[in-house]
Amino acid sequence: EPIQGEGGVRTPLAEYLRQVRALCDKYDALLIFDEIQTGMGRTGSFYAYEMYGAAPDIVTLAKGLAGGVPIGAFVVTEKVAAAFHAGDHGSTFGGNPLACAAANVVLDTIADEDFLSTVKSVGAHFKQALMDLQEKFAEHITEVRGAGLILGMEMKQSKDAAAIARLMLERGVIINCTAGNVLRFIPPLIFTKNEVDELIGILERCILDICEQGGL
Numbered sequence: 001e002p003i004q005g006e007g008g009v010r011t012p013l014a015e016y017l018r019q020v021r022a023l024c025d026k027y028d029a030l031l032i033f034d035e036i037q038t039g040m041g042r043t044g045s046f047y048a049y050e051m052y053g054a055a056p057d058i059v060t061l062a063k064g065l066a067g068g069v070p071i072g073a074f075v076v077t078e079k080v081a082a083a084f085h086a087g088d089h090g091s092t093f094g095g096n097p098l099a100c101a102a103a104n105v106v107l108d109t110i111a112d113e114d115f116l117s118t119v120k121s122v123g124a125h126f127k128q129a130l131m132d133l134q135e136k137f138a139e140h141i142t143e144v145r146g147a148g149l150i151l152g153m154e155m156k157q158s159k160d161a162a163a164i165a166r167l168m169l170e171r172g173v174i175i176n177c178t179a180g181n182v183l184r185f186i187p188p189l190i191f192t193k194n195e196v197d198e199l200i201g202i203l204e205r206c207i208l209d210i211c212e213q214g215g216l
């Protein structure tokens, strides 16, 4: 994954991915990026790898690809495609016309530059608001990372992270806790700055209630 999702929103150095690309070229190995979480405009680019300047030979997509209608895709370069023949890569529901029609609508929507630039600007606003919280609660929050609308806030204590995710749910906001101590934010791509502000208000309240007042 160009940015690890379940792994705790870990962002690599661009140089790391470029070196992996160079090693794959050197040894004639295929480079596969799993962009199931990071693709489909999530980071503000269509694919996250575009930000890093290291293109893979194969990309996997799913989740956001058809906006909730179940679909997965395995996208390859022309060179890799030449190794496939019809029927080599079968799946019971592969080529499902309903799912493909939904994916076409999503692709038309997301491939729009204005749509992607909104994801970038709402994401930047969100990340700044999380960094402001980090400054306020420096004893409890160790790092804010991510790009576009895949953001993570690393808590010093796993128990705080888990308690915050639970309390947020009670207060109507679904976030989750990945890698033990990282709160992960992956809202719908139509998220607005006002919704970011509303979420941050609730989050701040939860942090105050849990970290500052010594737990529930």
Ligand SMILES: *Cc1c(COP(=O)(O)O)cnc(C)c1O
Binding pocket: 001, 005, 034, 035, 036, 037, 062, 063, 071, 072
């Ligand atoms: C959800 C997810 C998968 C699994 O996708 P399926 O379509 O269920 O196979 C794989 N990789 C990442 C990063 C995911 O988030």
